Amino acid sequence: MRMPFRAARAALFALALGAGAVSAHEGHDHGDAPKAAPATIAPRGTSSTDALELVAVARNGQITVFIDRAATNEPVTVAQVEAETPEGAAHAAPAPDGSYRLDAHWSEAPGAYDVLFTVTVDGATELFPVSLTVPEPPPAPPSGPAAAWHAGLAVAHDFRQHLREADPMPFLIGGAGFLLGIVATLAIRRRPLVPAVAVLLLAAALLAAPVAFAGEGHDHGAPQAMQMAAPGPQDLAQRMSDGAVFVPKPTQRVLSLRTLVTVQAALSRTTELPGRVVPDPNASGVVQSSVGGRLSPPESGLFPRLGTRVSKGDVLATVTPPVQAVDVSDMRQRQGELDQQIAIVERRVERYRKLAPGGAISQVQLEEAQAELKGLIDRRSALDGVRAQPEALTAPVSGIVAEANAVAGKMASPGAVVFQIVDPDRLWVEALSFDAPAAAADATARLADGRVLSLAYMGAGLADRSQAVPVQFAIRGTQADLRTGQFVTVLAETDARQTGLALPRTSVVRGGNGQSIVYEHTAPERFEPREVRVEPLDASRVLVVSGLTPGRRIVTQGAELLNQVR
Structure with missing residues (x-):
């Protein structure tokens, strides 16, 4: 009779292990272990004036102070910072990253603290009262025997969870076969069946418990093995539930976020014109052959390459006119006639010289x-x-070779362009206007890579070209990597004027549904999106028609990176 009692004890022990799985119902959570706390930012306080704003962050027994200019968000790295702390006066020393730090062991204890910072910048002194609240630390995770017990229960829970998630049919079929095998063995050995049947019923209930009582979406709240320690304070940029973006000061400096204060003004409307870069007609020229002939390199033996700088009068190539057989015969006949005439005249001159002295x-x-x-x-x-002298092709102006069609031995027809010389420091932009721009109004041009060109109005044509009026502008200054024929977008002023706010084009980004968005700097570490309607103002600015009011701090640099924070 020992075997049935041993089996009964084993079944009872297994049933005790499975009690958690049998007693939990749908939607119930019996786990009492606390969940890991979400990552939070370090304790901090802010204060600002009309000129400056200050952020103080408490971490590891130190206070890190960030000072920026309120209007532009530009870091202030040269300042005198003094603080009145709960432990008395302290001096904040500058750090390599542009911040200021002071020892504050009192900030390691939970509580609310008031600190007064005195900041001197460019001879002006500002006071910044800051309130710091240090929260209670999270509870420590269990350790010792209790942690080991929780770990063992977690292993058992994982095994039961695996059984619930697996297909129950193979498990039930295998269990039923195992039970029938035990009954058959006992019957053959003529053992009493009552204790065995009781044991088998308990085992069957245990085997069926994960399937009978566990359904989809159940949470049986098994204790977790070891709760991870709550992570320490972190300063991570994140988007808040209301759509605003929290960006810590260190991250703002990495992203180089800059702002400006919006000002309302009356500005001229602009119109966008398609244009292209053309050479200045007074600083460019072409090299053409006046007669047909065979091209040959100059005395140096090499044709000038594209991009080679040449000076006015330099020989770039030579053209040797071909002589046909008929022409050779005519030339020889003409040479013979000239030789004959020269011989006759020479004898006449010699005779006249002898007769002239005698009268x-x-x-x-x-x-x-x-x-x-x-x-x-x-x-x-x-x-x-x-017959022997070729024609020399010389550069008409000084500049660089922008186009070259010279190949040794190539036949050049009269009037063919062999070289084009352009001065890269003197280029124009020719645009086509369907609405005549304001007379003598300057403009700006925007390249495909985002560069901006400043243009000076040179004149407009009177004859239409493809139902448009050609307008020419001179490019101010020297621009690298410009080439003739390059397409640009010209924004020229018109006579109409309107009132609005001017912002750089980099301030406007696209929202999730395609709307135009700018970010307002509402707090030292908070940026809120604002939907706006804009119109082009020039190559580098847009005009905000609606959605903003004057006096707002709007991000002008780094808005695209700010829009990607999630």
Whole structure:
């Protein structure tokens, strides 16, 4: 009879382990262990004036002070900071990251503390009263035997949870076969069946408990093995439930967030015009061949490459005119005639020289014969030069080679452009306007990479070009990496004026549903989104027509990064 009692004890022990699984019902949570506390920010206090704003953060027995200018959010790294603390006066020393730090062991104890900071910047002194509240630390996790007991219960709970999540049919079939095997063994050995049947019923109830009482979505609240210690205070940028963004001061300095205060003003309306970069006609030129011929490099043996800087008068290439067979025959015939005439005139001049001293020939006749001889000789020399001397192609202006079509041995037709010379420091923008802009109004242009060009109005055409009026502007200053033919968007002023707030284009970002959003700096570490309606003002600014009022601090740099905080 020992075996039935042993089996009964084992079944009772297994039933005790499974009691938690059998007694829990849907929606009930019997776990009493506390959940891990969410990450929070470090204790901090803020204060601000019209010129400055101050944030004090308590961490690890130190107070870190951040000072920024209220209007621009620019960090103040050169200042004198004194503090009146619960332990007396203290001096905040500057840190390498631009903040100021002072020892404050009193901040490690929970409680509410009032600290008065005195900040001197550029000879002006400001007072900043700050209230710091240090919360109670979270409870320590269990340790020792209690922690080991909770760990063991967690293992049992994980096993039961695995059984509930698994398919119950194979488990029940296997358990039923096991029970039938035990009954058959006892029957063969002629053992009493009453205790065995009781044990089998208990085991069956245990096996069926995870399936019978556990359903989808049940939480049986098993104790957790060891509660993780609550994480310490963290300063993480995060988006709040109301849509505002909390950004700690260290993160603001990493993102280089800058702001400006909005001011209402009457500004001219602008119109967007398509345009492209063109060379200044007074500082550019083309190199063309006046006669057809074969191209050859200059004396250096190399054609100038694209981007090579050349000076006015430099020989860039030569053109050797081809001589046809008929032309060669005509030239030889003409040369023979000239040689014959030169020989006749030379004999005449020689005879006149002998007769002139005796008075038989006048001096005038001698001079005329000498002039005729000189003309014939010059014509003969010119005819020889036509056959041998190529045409030199020289640079008409100083600049760089913007276009080159020179290849050794290539036949150049008369009037063909071989080189184009452009001065990169003197470029224009030609735009097409469908509405005539304001007379003599300057403009700005925006490139595809976001760069902005300042333009000076040069003039507008009277003849339409594709139902538009060409308008030309000169680019002010020197801009690197500009090329002729590059497309730009020109924003030119019109005569109409309107009232609004001017903001940089970098201040406006796109919201989740496509609306235009700007971020207002409402507190030292808080930024709130504002929906606005904007119109183009120039290449670098937009005009806020509605959604903002004057005197608001709006983010002008880093708004795109701020919009990605979640």
